[in-house]
Amino acid sequence: MITRRTFAKYSIGTGAATLLMPYSRAMAQGANRPEVTIAVDNLWANLNTINGISTTTRRFFPNIYSHLVERDYIADEQGLSLVPGLATEWTQNGNVWTLKLREGVRFHNGEVMTAEDVAFTLGAERLWGENPFEPRGKTFTAGFVRVEAIDDLTVEIETEREDPYIPGKLTGYIGFVVPKAAYLEMGVDAFGQAPIGTGPYRVTLFRSGDVLEMEAFDDYWDGPPPAAKLTWQIVPEFAGRMAGLVSGEFEFMANIPTDQEAQMASYDGVTVARALAGNYPAFAFNTRPDPEDNPLVDVNLRKAMVQAIDMDAIVQALFGDTTFHPAVPFNFPEYGDFYDPDMVNPLPYDPAAAQALVEASGYDGQPLRWHITRQFYPNYEAAAEIMIEMWRQVGVNVQAVILDNFELVYQRPYHLMNMSMSTDFIPGDPYQPLWLDWGPTASRSTAHWKTWDPSPEYLAAGEEFEQATDFETRKAAYLKLSQAWQDVTPGYYMWKSVYNWAHRSNITFVPRPDGEMRMFGDYLALFS
């Protein structure tokens, strides 16, 4: 931890000239590397790359594991350019992708990474076979039929149909490489408690409800990291995180309530960092006749409710200029060439039109239950209060039912339900929110609590979208699929989520929209 005392010690030790020099890669192996403490609201129960998927693990995973392919957020704010990670080249030949691996990469246990490790990481035994070690991997490996090590540094991935997005998918959780031998020897559960990766820091202590400690791994393939030690300390209470950062106990803290950001930024020596996340809080309409008298089966009522919301005003009131409301579903700026900033919103805020649609639906004023998970999405309950009033003004009676967890939210009867959609499974492509999250295998169309039955038009357009490999065909299919979704309007996207952090001002930190806190490379400079 950097304290005022140790700061002075480092300063004397390294000389005045280095005071103005960022603690860069060139200096990383020095004896005086500082220790960094990060106050977080939570860790997770296990650190397996797939079983441990959560917003909180994503923060620190890249410090432990390296991706096969990286998204470069330094060169491109949206992270749409892919750059080599553990894979240095990737080429496609029909249904087969060939990855060339970086030579001489070492795991934290000293073993050299080989193609066998990568094939195991992505293989059936671990992710997508009959009884895989990490069954959640099936979601991210749909269509995989073969993953094979061809030689020490070459891996082939074969999919059932041509998939141009494999490199993009490898920038996500499935792209974190684990050592086959250690994983099998330890077993998935033990590995999740003492993980081994190829990242710049090695885990030395993990107590899931308390602390995660890592030390610098100087054999890291991209050079030694800038901190000698990272301590990820759980401090559930915001006041504790804030006080610790201001007093210099911590160098970083994660997750600041939106209404506290200005207060946080007002302290001397503290800097607030933000990034727009690849995630949109939303709500789903229950479009099905369950309960039998569900008035939301009528699309007119659903569209009326969309047109009754002045979401731009709500976002402005709750977030200021920090984020925005995506007027047209799936037309998100992070989708590069798919994004059309001039796309016309077919259902703009229009209370008179909303009222007319309510009348057309024959809605009789029966109360509609909106299931909301308590304090799960920042400002969601506050937005819900305003929306309920806006709906009341056009004659729709919605009651917010605040529940403690998703399991309770999923219990019928309900008419609306909170949820969120991530957009970064394939960089620059709307596959995840538009098809993976709403398609025929998605939980919201298959689970006991399902909110809709995909329409024949949506399914047909989705089939086209999935098979399209060149951009023009895919974009046309995307527009058709999006239209088919909007014709039904089974949900509503509210705003783009915001991740925020605060850190000591003598640190330079580049925040990423995926929430990763990279304590190395071009994302961090510590001043000594």
Add this chain to the structure above:
Amino acid sequence: MTRFWLIKFARTVLTLWFVVTFAFVVLRTSGDPVVALLGADAMPDEIEHFRELWGLDQPLFVQYLSYIGQMATGQFGVSLRDSRPVMDIILERLPATVQLGLAAFALAALVGIPAGILAALRRGGWLDRAIMALAVFGFALPNFFLGILLILLFSLTWQILPSSGSGTFRHLIMPAVTLATFTAGTLARFTRSAMLEVLERPYMRAAAAKGVPAWKRVLLHALPNAAIPIVTVIGLNLGQLVAGAIVVETVFAWPGIGRLLVIAVSQRDLAVVQGLVLVIAVTMVLANLMVDLLYGVLDPRIREAAR
């Protein structure tokens, strides 16, 4: 005497069985832990896989029998979150809670009992009123509020104590004070009323008439006779210390079983919650047992009645 202890033991076993069964039924019927653990976007086959893996696809009665059978052999199952044995997880965190609880308890007793005695001796005076005002303040103040207040003053403003975590004596100060405040306030009030009752007894007047010094009258004559209600309150407040630890450990990021309980309940980690409920129930039963034993030590009449 043997019959007395046999009855006590049978009651203890019955209480623990009831607590375990109640926790089991309530947890199993109040929501599916798989959905809570896997999150909002888990696929149905993932949910099914984990449900089978953890035996949650079995009928409730079968799950219950299996659980009781495991417990009979000293097995408390494994956490649904990280697959570690429940007792390992609890024992890893128990020392922190015991440390905090003992520190808070000692602080509450050292402050609350003398304050109560002093208030009784100065009945009606400004000191009595000041102590009782503080006592009311102490047990009326929600400990999450007091905790945050202390953090804002001692960590944020004056920067003299660490805001959270554990490991050094300085880390212990704010959580222990927060946890002790309620109990100290309660003890002060009960000690005062118990002492007032005793101070008016004839044998106290007789001791004064015999010329026994005031400090001897208070410590050797009055306090032992006022001890029974004080011990009862202490026993009851042990439960309050456990409940208070849930909040205080969360506010100060103290790595004890209070925080573990919060996490386990919110994540529906059934095995851990059941293990914790059992540990807390055993603690309470033992605390009550110790209070019963202390009654015997303090009052020979109770000791004789038990024979």
